[in-house]
Amino acid sequence: MESEINILVVEDDNDINTLLCDIIRNSGYRPQPAFSGTEAVLYLEKRSWDMVLLDLMLPGMSGEELLEKISEQLPVPVMIISAKSEQQTKIEALRTGADDYITKPFDIEEVSARIDSHLRRYRRMNQTLHIKELNYKDIRINTESQIVVVNEKEILFTAREYAILTLLLSSPKKVFTKANLFESVWNEKYYGDDNTISVHMSNLRSKLSKANPHEDYIETVWGVGYKLKT
């Protein structure tokens, strides 16, 4: 299964946003447009990102404010793309936590090359550092080694099962609808009327209960979806 690179594009101008998204798509990554700071925050909370392109002049929450928020809380590289060409603004942004700053109008090829450059280096770093541990009850997942330990026993899951499980553990309180799951794990639209997920859930539960028959991990929320048992 191919791992996607996700890039958030925060830019209120529709044309520029579309252009940036096209550049990203042409490089083989997956862009997500956001047209305001507040919208960007929602996306940033929803999932993890490999990079953020950020305009400084935004409606509502300013770009600077958002930049500060991101650099304090998230390890994601941020590239500012702004019409503000004053040195002072540029320097402030870089000092606040931006990883790059380019001014409009920009050269398409250069933006593309810079995105690649940052990702290249950042991914290398991510590989050796950034070990995340996911825990829930007696389930321990090391996202680096992809080893899942349940009740002190190492359990082997298929790639899909692993994806579902880590998704659930990443937001222990959230109820995931079937559409949610389909879009996250399969990266496809969900058209309902499909028990593929049921089958996978069934297999997941059976592997889990084999490891620990006394515990119950996944809860069905009737008419909605699934969540971890609280």
Place this chain on the structure above:
Amino acid sequence: MESEINILVVEDDNDINTLLCDIIRNSGYRPQPAFSGTEAVLYLEKRSWDMVLLDLMLPGMSGEELLEKISEQLPVPVMIISAKSEQQTKIEALRTGADDYITKPFDIEEVSARIDSHLRRYRRMNQTLHIKELNYKDIRINTESQIVVVNEKEILFTAREYAILTLLLSSPKKVFTKANLFESVWNEKYYGDDNTISVHMSNLRSKLSKANPHEDYIETVWGVGYKLKT
């Protein structure tokens, strides 16, 4: 004790070199001037660096040539500082492995801010681990001499094979995806659908099992990648 940050400044113009060194010194880092590509190579071989500032127009070995050499062999971030302002040059440099590109005449504050920005993000990674011996089961690798001993026998591996093997041994529990391997060993983006890695793995395994037929070292993790057998 705080460890010093060392930055190599490759620039043939004496005044500019001095200026850059001053900027670096004022930021609390330790600069090392080099006035030609060949001189830079000597410094690069002598010790490890946290960052390299590089002019493209150099006597003897060109900056482009040096950049290529560095990005192939070393994980250090490189910032190009050049009078060449053509987009094509800039893009080529970024694609070759440069982490940033600024044109002369440059703004002192901006250079300073950009250096800090790169160091901030990549500093931890650059704390080059000085591992001299890698061990796993009956495999012993001396990373200085690059000699690999398996089951008391010295085995010769090709450069790629050696790179893959040391990567695996560096994190014995980690599952390396193909993208991981490609980015570390080849220093290139992975677009999937490529069995080069499979072939190298096959060759690696066959060499290893020739040295010790009773042992099994590399495990395939389906749908994910490879790891060392636990």
Place this chain on the structure above:
DNA sequence: GACTTTCTTAAGACTTTTCTTAACTCTTTT
């Protein structure tokens, strides 16, 4: 420039996972 080694590409065989379907059961809601 010829020789050697190493790397990459391609093709086919092979393995494992995933999907789909279907029949049947269980649970909750109305």
Place this chain on the structure above:
DNA sequence: AAAAGAGTTAAGAAAAGTCTTAAGAAAGTC
């Protein structure tokens, strides 16, 4: 109790991922 939603199981088919081999391309060496 009936209806709707959800769960389980199993089996075959399809898809995805991997392994191996061999030959040509590229790189490095003398």
